[in-house]
Amino acid sequence: MKASVFLREIKNMGISTITGVPDSTLKQFCDAVQADGGKEFKHYVTPNEGAAVGLATGEYLATKHPCLVYLQNSGLGNIINPLASIANREVYGIPMLFVIGWRGEPGKKDEPQHVFQGKVTCELLEVMDVPYSVIDDGTTETQIKEILEKAHEHLEENRQYAIIVKKGTFEKERAFVWENGYDLVREQALKIILEKVYRDSHIVSTTGKISRELYEQSDALYGNHDRIFMTVGGMGHASMIAYGIAQADAARKIVCVDGDGAVLMHMGALAFLAKQSPKNLLHIVINNAAHESVGAMPTGYSGQSYVDIAKACGYKAVYSVTSAEQLRRALEEADTVRELTMIEVMVSLTSREDLGRPKESAAENGQNFMKKLQEI
Ligand SMILES: Cc1ncc(C[n+]2csc(CCOP(=O)(O)OP(=O)(O)O)c2C)c(N)n1
DSSP states (O other), rough: OOOHHHHHHHHTTTTOEEEOOOSSSSSSHHHHHHHHHHHHOOEEEEESSHHHHHHHHHHHHHHHEEEEEEEEEGHHHHHHHHHHIIIIIITTTOOOEEEEOOSSSTTTOHHHHHHHHHHHHHHHHHTTTEEEEEEOOOOOHHHHHHHHHHHHHHEEEEEEOEEEEOOTOOOOOOOOOOOSOOOOOOOHHHHHHHHHHHHTEEEEEEHHHHHHHHHHHHHHHEEEEEEEEEEEOOOOOOOHHHHHHHHTTTTTTEEEEHHHHHHHHTTTHHHHHHOOOOOOOEEEEEEEEEEGGGOOOTTTTTOOHHHHHHHHHHOSSSEOOOHHHHHHHHHHHHHOOOOSEEEEEOSOOOOOOOOOOHHHHHHHHHHHHHHHHHOO
């Protein structure tokens, strides 16, 4: 099915505001929403999925029109609080239509972080009092119309309804492409970071391609990746994991390699970290103004600087760099400062088609990281 056809039916059911966080399973859907460019739909990429439920709640209060909230099933955790304690029919009864990308569908091979989440996706919706339909590449236009009619009935009763989207449901159409104006390639920046910090620090890296690129570059440079803890799931929590390690032993140097979308998702961590001010934590934000790993949709804070926020929160030193040379210099300086520091690295929207994935299980990588941690 074409995502543009799906969107037309969404419009026909009276929805004209779409909000959420992008997902690779929903890439074609996200591209179609971007391609609309605000003509038929108002569109907001929110910091996290719970924030989208908040926005949808406000829109309904103001207009009596339900919103469409899209998310990867990893984001279910983020919506549970506002769904259970605001939107549920036993509280305010706020209707909204969820469109959920299903990673880790049982029986299909997927990454470790998606396996359990994929298994409990339907159950979670049942527990949350959200009825749902599942669609795939065999779902016809007529069936979609029927599903949306059913959804409409639930929305009319002040309930929510979810459409779970299997991988490959939406056909490829015109991809949404944009440039952010930066030249430095993320993978090159990550290599520079590894060259500077890998020997005497431990790294906590964020969700998505940043971890996958660090993994490959570390193998290429040092023949192992044991000093990297990859936050493969739990998007937005890498800096708090890094802090957890840093506070346990002030003698260890910890580097968090974060993404701009991930920092935005749980931005409160910046304020917390600044308050704690660990001297042994270097926070690097790879900023491409987008969720590049899942299709490069711009974030809700695209084009803005993270160091200004970090500085205002109380980070002791901040650098924003756009070139390899500036990055090398900032890493040198950060090493002499030895205070809570943020380096923001502005990078392009480039990544390799043949980028690999970790070969070991997550548990194995976790164990190896813990062993290495004891060595320094
Ligand atoms: C809670 C949650 N929502 C959505 C996703 C899907 N997801 C994986 S990586 C990613 C984009 C990360 O963006 P950013 O941190 O800016 O890094 P980039 O991919 O641009 O390098 C998203 C949205 C997820 N893993 N978890």
